[in-house]
Amino acid sequence: MATVLVVTSGKGGVGKTTSTAALGAALAQQGQHVVVVDFDVGLRNLDLVMGAERRVVFDLINVVQGDAKLPQALIRDKRIDTLSLLPASQTRDKEALTAEGVARVIGELREKFDWVICDSPAGIERGAMLAMRHADAAVVVTNPEVSSVRDSDRIIGMLDAKTAKAEKGERIDKHLLLTRYDPARAARGEMLNTEDVLEILSIPLLGIIPESEDVLRASNLGTPVTIGSPNSVPAKAYFEAARRLRGETLVVTVPAERRGLMGRLFGRRAVA
Amino acid sequence: MALVLAPETPVEDWLDALDAQISRSPSFFAGRPVVLDLGALPSEQPDVAGLLQRLNSRGIRIIGTEGQHPSWQGLEAWAPLHASGTRPARPIDVPDEPRPAPTHDSTSLLIDQPVRSGQSIVFEKGDVSIVGSVASGAEVIASGSIHIYGTLRGRAIAGLTGNHRARIFCRRLEAELLAIDGVYQTADDMNATLRGRPVQAWLAGDAMMLATLD
Numbered sequence: 113m114a115t116v117l118v119v120t121s122g123k124g125g126v127g128k129t130t131s132t133a134a135l136g137a138a139l140a141q142q143g144q145h146v147v148v149v150d151f152d153v154g155l156r157n158l159d160l161v162m163g164a165e166r167r168v169v170f171d172l173i174n175v176v177q178g179d180a181k182l183p184q185a186l187i188r189d190k191r192i193d194t195l196s197l198l199p200a201s202q203t204r205d206k207e208a209l210t211a212e213g214v215a216r217v218i219g220e221l222r223e224k225f226d227w228v229i230c231d232s233p234a235g236i237e238r239g240a241m242l243a244m245r246h247a248d249a250a251v252v253v254t255n256p257e258v259s260s261v262r263d264s265d266r267i268i269g270m271l272d273a274k275t276a277k278a279e280k281g282e283r284i285d286k287h288l289l290l291t292r293y294d295p296a297r298a299a300r301g302e303m304l305n306t307e308d309v310l311e312i313l314s315i316p317l318l319g320i321i322p323e324s325e326d327v328l329r330a331s332n333l334g335t336p337v338t339i340g341s342p343n344s345v346p347a348k349a350y351f352e353a354a355r356r357l358r359g360e361t362l363v364v365t366v367p368a369e370r371r372g373l374m375g376r377l378f379g380r381r382a383v384a
Numbered sequence: 385m386a387l388v389l390a391p392e393t394p395v396e397d398w399l400d401a402l403d404a405q406i407s408r409s410p411s412f413f414a415g416r417p418v419v420l421d422l423g424a425l426p427s428e429q430p431d432v433a434g435l436l437q438r439l440n441s442r443g444i445r446i447i448g449t450e451g452q453h454p455s456w457q458g459l460e461a462w463a464p465l466h467a468s469g470t471r472p473a474r475p476i477d478v479p480d481e482p483r484p485a486p487t488h489d490s491t492s493l494l495i496d497q498p499v500r501s502g503q504s505i506v507f508e509k510g511d512v513s514i515v516g517s518v519a520s521g522a523e524v525i526a527s528g529s530i531h532i533y534g535t536l537r538g539r540a541i542a543g544l545t546g547n548h549r550a551r552i553f554c555r556r557l558e559a560e561l562l563a564i565d566g567v568y569q570t571a572d573d574m575n576a577t578l579r580g581r582p583v584q585a586w587l588a589g590d591a592m593m594l595a596t597l598d
Contacts, residue, residue, distance in 0.1 A: 262501050262521055265502075265519045265522075266500060269501065272497075312520075312537070314517070
């Protein structure tokens, strides 16, 4: 029984694509068959973050429009063989996605994989609506900033109203993934704290991912952080989030950056 | 669909034939509504009560009669006897228009989940109660009062249709805007000491009054 999961946020730049790649890889590393689908037609990024940008031949639009078969467009990851990518098109725009075509592709993916993870574009327009349309569950990626929280709230309302499940009167599972969490800034009260975000959004917490060099480096190298630095703090948080998605109950820990002695001595470089 | 029974004289012979029919198929009359056609009976007064009793004892459910002579007495007693059945025993007036579906014409609206950013709850028939919070960028509009058992971070607009006595209640005030009957206050106008407190708002003349509830 496949689960279609949409990774969404409303706001851009909060870490949807990074989290899609890291969660997808984490689930695949736990033995699940996973496909990550890039719905950001026209501004595709997931192929870069997954390190597959030179292997893209056919894309989601080709499959939706019937120009290519699904197996032709799927790119299997070279590091984890249960992980696949369905890339977006960079040359088309979101108008090329049809509702019937997306429904058909998601239906086919459901038969091949345990997890179909849809990386939603930012915004609340057509692309984002189609990405969430067939979801069974949603990961709402939120930064502890007021603008991000309000946009996430808007998206949660749409998940409860505009998805196929919601229109049938069912509820879709919604999980909050708090990303780019900066323990130092949180301690100084410069960010919304976790309790505030949870109180405002009132959906269960899937995990807290600290702002980290490891994540930024991983994205630029085309290696999801759960593959590139599996022992780092953010990778561990993604692994735990993946286990929670699979139904395990784990206590969420608020990450505190652990620095070595040298890190504490030479923590910040002075501005020249 | 109703069955029609037409008793003939002599009634005794007719009842014997009826019994033979019932013995062949005992459940033939079970639960079936039966109309009694009395047109074949002689026009002098028959034993109405006796006939009814004898049909009743056979489990036959009479829902109406036809063909009776206007001078006969006692038939009117039949209908009430069977009024407890599942079908009406007397002709009923069929209304010309279909009756409107039973609406719970409620003067209040209950929302038992959070009102999310971008959502708008509009209720023009009375009060709105919300069990949950109203997010920043969401709005609740009511012709009556608004009760929020959570944090009000968005807008609450009460007394929409000119109800001067409408009020706004919330468990925690973080509102962007409050309005009652066209009189409004933005967050900047509100007394800062009320932020984060349980608050009610009402109108005194053209002034909006705010006070804590605790």
